[in-house]
Amino acid sequence: MSSSFEKYQKRRLISSYFSVVLSIALVLFLLGVLGLLVLNAKKVSDHFKEQVVVTIYLKDSAKEVETKQLEKSLAMADYVKSTEYVSKEQAAESMKAENGEDFMDFLGFNPLLNSIDVHVKADFVTAEQLEKIAEEANSKSFVDEVRYDNDLVTLMNNNVKKISFWILVLSGLFTVIAVLLINSSIRLSVYSKRFTIKTMQMVGATKQFIRRPFVWKSVRLGIIGAIVALGGMAVVLYYINKTFPELNLLQNPVLIGLLFAGIFLLGIVITWISTFIATQRFLNLKTDQLYY
Incomplete structure (x- = not known):
């Protein structure tokens, strides 16, 4: 017991x-x-901030030397983490893979532009800083347009x-x-x-x-x-x-x-x-x- x-x-x-x-x-x-x-x-x-992409679209008239110069200056900028050149052919292939069909079969030509995707360092991902970066890129005569998702950045x-x-x-x-x-x-x-x-x-x-x-x-x-x-x-x-x-x-x-x-x-x-x-x-x- x-x-x-x-x-x-x-x-x-x-x-x-x-x-x-x-x-x-x-x-x-x-x-x-x-x-x-x-x-x-x-x-x-x-x-997550550095996943935001600033896309710089280049005019068809842009010379190769101008594009290379822009890429080099961006790579040296203190606000840039990385850059990637995307040709209009690459952009068309991406859209084809995404949509499942080749839009050029209907148009007969490629309307897309060559571009440079810029990943900005996190400290510079603010509406004000991105606006300055866009203005600086737009000042180049061979740049057609600069795009980024401003609403996403603010949110x-x-x-x-x-x-x-x-x-x-x-x-x-x-x-x-x-x-x-x-x-x-x-x-x-x-x-x-x-x-x-x-x-x-x-x-x-x-x-x-x-x-x-x-x-x-x-x-x-x-x-x-x-x-x-x-x-x-x-x-x-x-x-x-x-x-x-x-x-x-x-x-x-x-x-x-x-x-x-x-x-x-x-x-x-x-x-x-x-x-x-x-x-x-x-x-x-x-x-x-x-x-x-």
Whole structure:
């Protein structure tokens, strides 16, 4: 009978420890993923901004030397990330592939123009900067037209500002939630030992002596939970970097290392503080108050 009760108690204890570790790991994992998002928010927004294309259409009368000169000057400009020359033949093939039919069969000629697709650096993707770039290109006598999606640029910049604001708000809110959830799990774990705490106190053990094993046990659980969370973060980071290599998420390993270290230390600090407060509360209670 005694052996069965001991096994039952041991299973309850293991289940309690498992739930604490799982709570800590889940909360720290979500907080870590949010941290990765915060660290790479600008990089992600820059990536989408740099997909905006400014297309410079050239007149049929444009000489090859003029086109080459324009390409060279664009490549050297501080606002340009990359350029690509698209001949009218290439443009016709693209339209044919996109529409599934050759429009030149109906027209008998190719009405398209040679063009240069310019990918602008993210910092210059604003309505004002793109207008200046368009005016500069239009000043060339052999340039027919400059096109870009101004509405898309305005919408993108507005959304980036809104998303950045809400990411910061959510980061602060989620940090508070993380602390409260971990604190709640630790308190429940200590609560199950409240009678043991009071018994030790009644036989003369000091508060520091009683508190120490609880604190170290919780810290160990916090370390295990943090390691599980970091493993999950590493898997997420690996797959995102593999799926979107153009984002270069591993370009700054120092910042990522600091984030991982911060999550690990957070798991230790929160569990230590939570256990200290929880044990202190039960140490200060009178015996008859333990039943409420």
